[in-house]
Amino acid sequence: MNISDIIEEFILEQFDNSNDVSLSRNELANYFNCAPSQINYVLSTRFTTPKGFLIESRRGGGGYIRLSRVDLNKNDYINNLLCHVLNADLDYPTSLQILKNLSELNIINSQTAQALGYALSPKALAMPVKIENKQRANILKNVLINIIKG
Amino acid sequence: MNISDIIEEFILEQFDNSNDVSLSRNELANYFNCAPSQINYVLSTRFTTPKGFLIESRRGGGGYIRLSRVDLNKNDYINNLLCHVLNADLDYPTSLQILKNLSELNIINSQTAQALGYALSPKALAMPVKIENKQRANILKNVLINIIKG
């Protein structure tokens, strides 16, 4: 077993009953006698969104890293979007269709769908088409990832 | 938790029922055993206008710092946003604050605020900071313009 696995296990244990864990990168690194960036490595390979984890953090004095777990099974449609559709380019009409679906599935309400539609419009993004479609996919992906957190 | 957060909480508690709080910088600094300018730091990062706080102060003997909470006026707020804030760069924390205000003013509902927050996050935009802040301003502006139209 390598350090990454050990650290992963350690963090998983912290999840005991709760769905949230707070930790200090430096302390952890010190405890396991490894480079601080090793912690980032563990987080980015083991505590990913597809696995149902969300990460928040803050730098500077009193900084922290906070992990939380979400239930993925309830969100098949979103999951599918995240794994397939949103990794590629996303044109504006398609994005509107996705938003409509999300709204009909009651995953988001209609105001949210509309607002996001404006946010993803060519006018809002204002950039060359090729980049624009990538950008649009990325924004929507991010919104969804966070929405499933509930 | 760092001192700044603790001081912030302390001040927020002073707001108990009233909408005004009066305090002495030196006394506070003394109480928390920190540099007086730390108080200014807390005020300028936590009790900002976008967050709905107003700060008055006076130097010299018998000087003071007075904080008050203002409630935002719907039209003024949007107007100010469109005319000033959203023409310039817009950093992420400020955008979150704006969304919170818009939600409190019932201009958008809380789900929309949250979704837009994710859409405007550095991760969603994924571009160099300088461009990112322009982009963020532009997207939010576009959303806002269309929302008040509708």
Added chain:
DNA sequence: AGGTGTAAAGGTCAAAGAAAGTCAAACTTT
């Protein structure tokens, strides 16, 4: 009454410190 000196506030800014983030090179395992 009117200057004026002084102490008592608060303000500003930049440097130092304290986290966390990134990335690529070196190393290991498969």
Added chain:
DNA sequence: AAAGTTTGACTTTCTTTGACCTTTACACCT
């Protein structure tokens, strides 16, 4: 060889501290 790990140098963000500045009240002269 490819994939996965480990490490460390460098970056970015947020906080803390301290030196120096400005404003105000008040007492003391004349």
